Amino acid sequence: xxxxxxxxxxxxxxxQRMVAQYYTDKVTRHGPTPRGVDWSCQPSQDMRFVxxxxxxxxxxxxxxxxxxxxxxxxxxxxxxxxxxxxxDYLGVDLSAAMITHAQRLFxxxxxxxxxxxxxxxxxxxxxxxxxxxxxxxxxxxxVWEQFIADxxxxxNSTSLRGFAVNFLTPPQHARPTPELYYAAPQQWRTYCEQxxxxxxxxxxxxxxxxxxxxxxxxxxxNRITGRSGTADSANAASAQAGTPPRSG
Numbered sequence: 391x392x393x394x395x396x397x398x399x400x401x402x403x404x405x406q407r408m409v410a411q412y413y414t415d416k417v418t419r420h421g422p423t424p425r426g427v428d429w430s431c432q433p434s435q436d437m438r439f440v441x442x443x444x445x446x447x448x449x450x451x452x453x454x455x456x457x458x459x460x461x462x463x464x465x466x467x468x469x470x471x472x473x474x475x476x477x478d479y480l481g482v483d484l485s486a487a488m489i490t491h492a493q494r495l496f497x498x499x500x501x502x503x504x505x506x507x508x509x510x511x512x513x514x515x516x517x518x519x520x521x522x523x524x525x526x527x528x529x530x531x532x533v534w535e536q537f538i539a540d541x542x543x544x545x546n547s548t549s550l551r552g553f554a555v556n557f558l559t560p561p562q563h564a565r566p567t568p569e570l571y572y573a574a575p576q577q578w579r580t581y582c583e584q585x586x587x588x589x590x591x592x593x594x595x596x597x598x599x600x601x602x603x604x605x606x607x608x609x610x611x612n613r614i615t616g617r618s619g620t621a622d623s624a625n626a627a628s629a630q631a632g633t634p635p636r637s638g
Contacts, residue, residue, distance in 0.1 A: 410484035412525065413427065413428070413460070413484070414486070414488070417485065418487060422460075422461035426460070427488075437596060438521065438602070441593050442518040443472075443518070444554070445551075445553070445554040448475045452516060453477075453513075453515050454479050454514055454516050454518065455482065455510040455518075456480065457522065458520065459489075460483060460488050462491075462492035465496050465499065480512060480514065481502075481504045482504070483506060483507075484507075485506070509544045510544070512548065513548050513550060515551045516549055516551055517553040517554075519545065521556065522541070524558050528569065538571075538578070542555070543586070545605075546582075546607075551606065551609075552605050554605065555578075555602070555603055556600055557575075558570060558572045559574075559594075560572040561599070575601050579603055582605045586605070588608065589605075590605050590606070591603070592604075
């Protein structure tokens with residue numbers, strides 16, 4: 391391992407600890423509620439779920455990895471809006487306190503499991519992540535974008551059909567909030583297309599100052615094709631390693 395790679399790994403580990411503590415403090419203060427995962431209210435939280443789940447085909451059973459799952463709010467939404475869907479769900483979160491709340495609320499649901507971890511340990515048909523890139527705290531822009539790139543690569547490598555994520559849109563008139571991360575849609579759309587070899591759909595007209603990327607694996611017959619080659623549909627396509635795109 392080179393010195394630069396070791397330094398990057400150290401930076402990302404420190405970042406993950408800081409993010410875990412931030413959300414542990416939130417859920418400790420507000421409990422398993424939208425405020426507990428730093429959302430303003432349930433309607434806005436549900437609106438994000440609507441956009442992310444446009445990726446999924448609910449006409450057939452599928453496995454779903456929920457990255458940054460918090461207390462498992464997506465499961466409540468699935469029960470409300472997709473009651474008949476057959477979804478094998480894995481929730482992953484950096485905060486062990488979040489996972490404790492999730493297990494207490496949903497641990498008895500069939501086909502449901504949770505992990506306190508930085509990444510999914512299984513391959514699923516789809517992966518989603520809601521809001522995990524928004525709050526960068528006092529991390530540098532470069533380190534935060536490396537964290538985003540690393541997370542997108544992980545999601546790509548563990549998602550057979552694709553993954554969905556969302557980002558804040560840069561403010562046009564107001565001054566940006568320093569602890570938040572903003573990105574123009576083209577920045578990470580281009581990254582997913584070029585570095586991960588995916589097809590990307592941009593969803594941005596749902597009345598919020600953000601957008602969602604639906605990132606679909608390129609499929610040919612029974613095989614999934616990416617920039618790094620092909621993989622049998624029983625396995626995830628490996629993401630091509632790459633550096634974060636330049637912003638601005």
